[in-house]
Amino acid sequence: MNIELFLQRTELLHKRLADLSQTANILLWIPPELLPDAFKEIQSNLRNLHLAVDELYQQNEQLIETQNVLTVEREHYRDLFESAPDGYLITNAKGIVLQANIVASKLLNLSKPFMVGKAFINFIPLEERHHFRSFLNRLSESDKDRELVIRLLQRHGESFNATLTVAVVRNQQGKVISIRWLMRKISVTNKTELLVVNNNSNSLQNRYKYKYTKGENILLNPQEILYVCRGLVKLSTFCETGEEVLVGLAKAGMVFGSSLTSLNNYQAIALCDIDLVSIHVVEIAASSTLSYTLLPKIKERLQQTESFVAICGRRRVKERLHNFLQLLKQEIGEPVLDGTRLSVRFTHEDIASACCTTRVTITRLMGKFEKQGIISFNSTNQIILKDF
DSSP, X not given: OOHHHHHHHHHHHHHHHHHHHHHHHTOTTSOTTTHHHHHHHHHHHHHHHHHHHHHHHHHHHHHHHHHHHHHHHHHHHHHHHHHOSSEEEEEOTTOBEEEEOHHHHHHTTOOHHHHTTSBGGGGSOHHHHHHHHHHHHTGGGOOSOEEEEEEEEOTTSOEEEEEEXXXXXXXXXXXXXXXXXXXXXXXXXXXXXXXXXXXXXXXXXXXXXXXXXXXXXXXXXXXXXXXXEESEEEEEEEOTTSOEEEEEEEETTOEEOGGGOOOSSOEEEESSOEEEEXXXXXXXXXXXXXXXXXXXXXXXXXXXXXXXXXXXXXXXXXXXXXXXXXXXXXXHEEEETTEEEESSOOOHHHHHHHHTSOHHHHHHHHHHHHHTTSEEEOTTOOEEEOOO
């Protein structure tokens, strides 16, 4: 019921009560001693009701005023959202577009009504969608804003490089309910835009870190180079017979990626728990500082690859194994009281693939080395190199 109408009816009831009081006074069959108390009680309740209605009316006016202010504020922020110089998207936790501003519509060459309800991944090139899914799935791990350099597809298939600044919104239970995306189109020739991406710093350690556990297969994107912050990554390929061949080891401070190899079958597996940083090739091309930072690391990977080639060129398997252990000592060796401990455990299959031989041969040679006192094993089966 409308509050004003309710107030009018209350006033009308008050008037009718006054008329009823006058009429009752002239009716002889009603005991006169009962009328004053009865009417006094009714009038008291009616006055209280009237006061409550007045208070309710005032509260309603305040609510209307507050609602008007909120409506104005909402329209103000809506205008800011629409007229922002960068593209803005709001999606649900699965990446389905809920809202988009004018710039986002222009960047993707699609009107806003057609964008709503579509999966954001539809605007990602096919070759980068696997990487984008992995990024989307990891958003719930932290509340920290994250940045991603990626190619985006417009409606008619044209693509452009963009930076995405991403923030998650959670409910009171901590569940992600929406994701906010800020899109900026970047140019290879515009270095100042990429400085924004790097937060005015080319420090690789300050970027968002992707975490992988031991034995996990690392997602490789041809448009990215991965920098190892912590841990060790096994790089391998497969020959025609399906046998795995170890072609490299990326330790902390080194880089790797499918863009750095011409091998068709190339995989990276975490040999322990690792932290990785992703660097898009567009960033490298646009930033000379970043290029100079990565050049020595790429050189280090190249030198290691040549060492692996030299090992495979040895005729005797024993020499290959000896040289491979020397290489491991150099790459991941840790000094201990009785020699040098290899910080990561390798299976005989891993060593065999690096030495181009069989697991049985490696097992036999490792047994000989142990008997000769060249190597030993600690309580966790880590190899300890002695006379190397």
